[in-house]
Every structure is written in structure tokens, then in C-alpha cells.
Amino acid sequence: MTEMTEHLDHVGDVLQDAWRRDHARSARFVQLRRPRRLLLVLALFAAIVCGGAAIAADVLKSAEDEQQGMIEGYQLFDGSRPTCESLTSTSFRCTLAKPPTGMTFYDEHGQKLLDRFLGIKAETVDSTQHVDGACVSIRADGRAWNCFLGEEAVKHGLISAEMLGVYRPEAATA
Amino acid sequence: MKSDAELIRAAVDDPDAFRVLYDRYAPRLHAFFTQRTGSLDVALDLTAETFAQAWVSKRRFRDEAGGSAGPWLFTIARRVLIRSVSRRRVETTMLERLQVDPSAWDRAEVTPQDRWLDGLDADLEAALDSLPCDQRRAVELRVLGELPYPKIAGVLGCTPVAVRIRVSRGLATLRARLEASQ
Numbered sequence: 001m002t003e004m005t006e007h008l009d010h011v012g013d014v015l016q017d018a019w020r021r022d023h024a025r026s027a028r029f030v031q032l033r034r035p036r037r038l039l040l041v042l043a044l045f046a047a048i049v050c051g052g053a054a055i056a057a058d059v060l061k062s063a064e065d066e067q068q069g070m071i072e073g074y075q076l077f078d079g080s081r082p083t084c085e086s087l088t089s090t091s092f093r094c095t096l097a098k099p100p101t102g103m104t105f106y107d108e109h110g111q112k113l114l115d116r117f118l119g120i121k122a123e124t125v126d127s128t129q130h131v132d133g134a135c136v137s138i139r140a141d142g143r144a145w146n147c148f149l150g151e152e153a154v155k156h157g158l159i160s161a162e163m164l165g166v167y168r169p170e171a172a173t174a
Numbered sequence: 175m176k177s178d179a180e181l182i183r184a185a186v187d188d189p190d191a192f193r194v195l196y197d198r199y200a201p202r203l204h205a206f207f208t209q210r211t212g213s214l215d216v217a218l219d220l221t222a223e224t225f226a227q228a229w230v231s232k233r234r235f236r237d238e239a240g241g242s243a244g245p246w247l248f249t250i251a252r253r254v255l256i257r258s259v260s261r262r263r264v265e266t267t268m269l270e271r272l273q274v275d276p277s278a279w280d281r282a283e284v285t286p287q288d289r290w291l292d293g294l295d296a297d298l299e300a301a302l303d304s305l306p307c308d309q310r311r312a313v314e315l316r317v318l319g320e321l322p323y324p325k326i327a328g329v330l331g332c333t334p335v336a337v338r339i340r341v342s343r344g345l346a347t348l349r350a351r352l353e354a355s356q
Contacts, residue, residue, distance in 0.1 A: 011222050012196045018272040019189035019229050167322055169234040
């Protein structure tokens with residue numbers, strides 16, 4: 001066995017331990033989520049029976065789902081811990097606990113620029129990793145974003161109509 | 175012997191299945207990164223991050239290459255490399271998310287260089303150019319354009335099943351050519 005093969009084996013052992021821990025954490029998370037899924041089913045049932053109106057998927061997106069949709073839609077939001085509040089059934093205001101880390105701007109001397117995010121756009125995805133809307137930064141430091149679902153995002157010029165529903169299996173990079 | 179796709183599906187309930195996939199592909203990915211970066215140690219870090227990202231996104235794996243995970247893993251590897259160069263820092267996002275101890279092995283301390291990407295796209299473009307026209311267009315729309323099959327079928331004027339076949343065959347050919355060049 002060569003030295004590098006031993007190194008690769010060692011890294012494999014370390015990763016395998018990490019995967020086992022992550023799997024155990026995920027199993028606990030699934031158990032915790034089940035009551036919420038039941039609530040969603042009940043809410044859907046009530047809406048169908050009582051409302052009779054067509055249910056748009058975007059109306060059902062919670063602020064928490066939007067936060068996750070930002071992270072999974074664009075690597076820009078890696079580690080930024082967004083918190084969203086619902087403004088209307090198709091819009092959210094999201095603030096980041098930390099500035100975006102997935103996109104870095106540099107000046108001509110190689111120094112980081114921290115204030116170039118105003119107007120930057122980023123798609124969001126739903127729980128099946130299909131594009132379902134988009135966000136736009138409303139502050140130069142990238143800590144506050146307005147997000148819109150579905151056709152609202154198209155109307156605001158954040159995303160093309162063709163992009164809606166596109167499968168995005170991995171978070172987009174800048 | 176289980177196919178790569180079977181291992182990835184099994185890994186959803188059994189993390190140890192992913193280790194089999196690692197043992198199968200880590201040497202090839204390490205060779206790819208070593209050729210790109212010129213450093214065995216950097217290649218080790220990038221290989222680890224690639225498998226960390228693959229683990230996190232395993233539920234999104236789509237078997238479009240006859241059961242092989244090669245194209246999927248090398249796509250992730252390319253992104254890890256490109257992202258490392260663009261950020262001027264060897265990518266460790268998913269290793270951190272998985273809480274892998276940074277001292278578990280000696281991490282390379284280097285600044286990624288633009289030259290790591292020299293010829294990277296040329297390899298892919300040459301391989302794409304070598305595909306029959308209908309397969310190339312289907313692969314471009316599916317993999318680069320990320321369009322769903324029904325939309326591609328509309329663009330190409332054929333059925334979604336025909337698109338799947340073209341994408342599958344195209345990816346299998348690309349895999350063979352890119353792995354041969356790596």
C-alpha cells in the first residue's frame with residue numbers, strides 16, 4: 001500500500017465517521033418534523049374542504065421554507081443564516097445574520113469589497129429543488145433581501161418566466 | 175457487485191454504503207486534482223470536500239449514466255475546483271457543515287491559482303464536440319441549461335423518452351472520454 005493510498009484510506013475513515021454522525025442527526029430531524037407534516041396535511045384538507053379555491057403552491061410556502069429555499073437555491077447564502085418574515089402570500093423580507101459568503105468582490109489590489117450587493121439577484125428553490133422565485137438585495141452590504149414567489153418574481157424582473165420550475169439540483173454559484 | 179447508483183440509494187439509510195463509493199472513486203478524483211493542482215496534499219483536501227458535497231446532495235443524484243456515479247462526482251469535483259480558485263481558498267464548506275475535524279489530517283495551506291483551471295473547459299468542450307449533434311444538444315439543455323425533460327422535448331421536437339435516451343447515451347460517452355483524459 002502506497003503512502004498516498006494510506007492517506008486516502010484515512011480520509012475515507014474520517015469522512016465515514018462524519019457521514020454516520022450526519023445520518024444519525026438527520027434521522028432525529030425527520031422524527032421532529034413529522035408533526036409539522038401532519039399540520040400541513042390538515043391545513044390542506046381544511047383549505048380544500050372549506051375554501052374550495054385553487055391552492056397555489058407558493059401560498060403554502062412558509063417563511064422557514066423560504067429561508068431554506070434561499071440557501072439551497074444559491075451558494076451565495078452559505079452560512080449566512082437568513083431569517084424571513086412573510087409580507088404577503090407571495091413575498092418575504094429576509095435578513096441575514098451574517099453577510100453573504102458565497103460571492104466575494106475584489107478591487108484591483110485584491111482587497112475584498114463588502115458593499116457591492118445592492119441589486120444582486122438570486123433564485124430560490126422549493127423543497128424539490130425546482131426554481132420557485134427569486135430575491136433581490138436591498139442593501140449594499142447584502143444583509144437584507146426582498147423575495148418573491150412565482151409570477152411575482154417575474155413581474156419584478158428578478159427572473160425570467162422560463163426559469164420558473166427549472167430543476168436546480170445543486171445551489172447555483174455566483 | 176452493486177452499481178454506483180445502488181450504493182447512493184442505499185446510502186440514504188446506510189452511510190457505510192457511501193464508503194464503498196468513496197473507495198471506488200477517491201483514487202481517480204485524487205489523480206484528477208493532483209494533475210490540476212500539482213499537489214498531492216491539496217488534491218487530498220479537494221477530494222475530501224468533493225465527497226462531503228456528494229454526501230450532502232446524494233438525494234439529488236439522478237442515474238443518467240447507466241448506474242455510474244462518475245459524471246456526477248466529476249461534475250462536483252469541477253465545481254469544487256472552480257469555486258476554490260474563484261474564492262482563492264481551498265473549498266471546505268461541506269467538510270465544515272459535516273463538522274469534520276480540521277486536524278484529522280494535515281490540510282494544505284496554499285492559495286488556489288488560476289492555472290489550476292487551465293484547459294479544464296477545453297477538455298469538456300472537446301468531449302462535447304465529439305458527441306453526435308442530437309446528443310450534444312440534449313446534454314447541453316439538460317446539464318448546462320438544467321431544463322426539465324418535457325421542456326427539452328419541446329425544444330428538440332421529440333418525446334421526453336427520446337430526450338432521456340439521448341442524455342443518457344451522451345453522458346455515458348462523455349464519461350468515458352473525460353475519464354480517459356483524466
